[in-house]
Amino acid sequence: MEFDGYALGGLSVGEPTADMYQMLTEIVPHMPTEKPRYLMGVGKPEDLLAGVAAGIDLFDCVLPTRNARNGWLYTDRGIVKLRNAVHRLDTNPVEVQCLCPTCRQYSRSYLRHLYPYW
Structure with a gap:
């Protein structure tokens, strides 16, 4: 099935960070590289870096804004x-x-x- 982009969600709602990283290494390589790959709800700096290293293109999260506020x-x-x-x-x-x-x-x-x- 063809989509404009691909999203991963539910990986940052209480699971250990190591589990999220493991899921990224297992799932992202199977996502098309020519389409945006979006990781929902991840906002800690170290997690953003890990996501980019795994091939994620887009993020959104309230955490950085809430923490700055x-x-x-x-x-x-x-x-x-x-x-x-x-x-x-x-x-x-x-x-x-x-x-x-x-x-x-x-x-x-x-x-x-x-x-x-x-």
């Missing part, structure tokens, strides 16, 4: 939760070695103050 920052060292009081007076950048405009120009305390409900 709650002051979570994804970094190379893991998640920084700006809501934590320790960041109230923290003048360090999000990541010291990062050269992005946010890390070069703003401190954790400045970013934290942008969330008015804390």
Whole structure:
């Protein structure tokens, strides 16, 4: 049967991550490469990288948006939760070695103050 794209769903609703990765390695090679391959509900950075490595083209997930709305920052060292009081007076950048405009120009305390409900 011919479709405009192919989707995988139900792989990120409580199953161990290793099981999801195993399913990707078993299913994606059988999906047409000339059509979009879409993995639903996967949004953690490491899972996105694993999906791309497995041949996935598209993702959607509320997780990154929800986490950002709650002051979570994804970094190379893991998640920084700006809501934590320790960041109230923290003048360090999000990541010291990062050269992005946010890390070069703003401190954790400045970013934290942008969330008015804390």
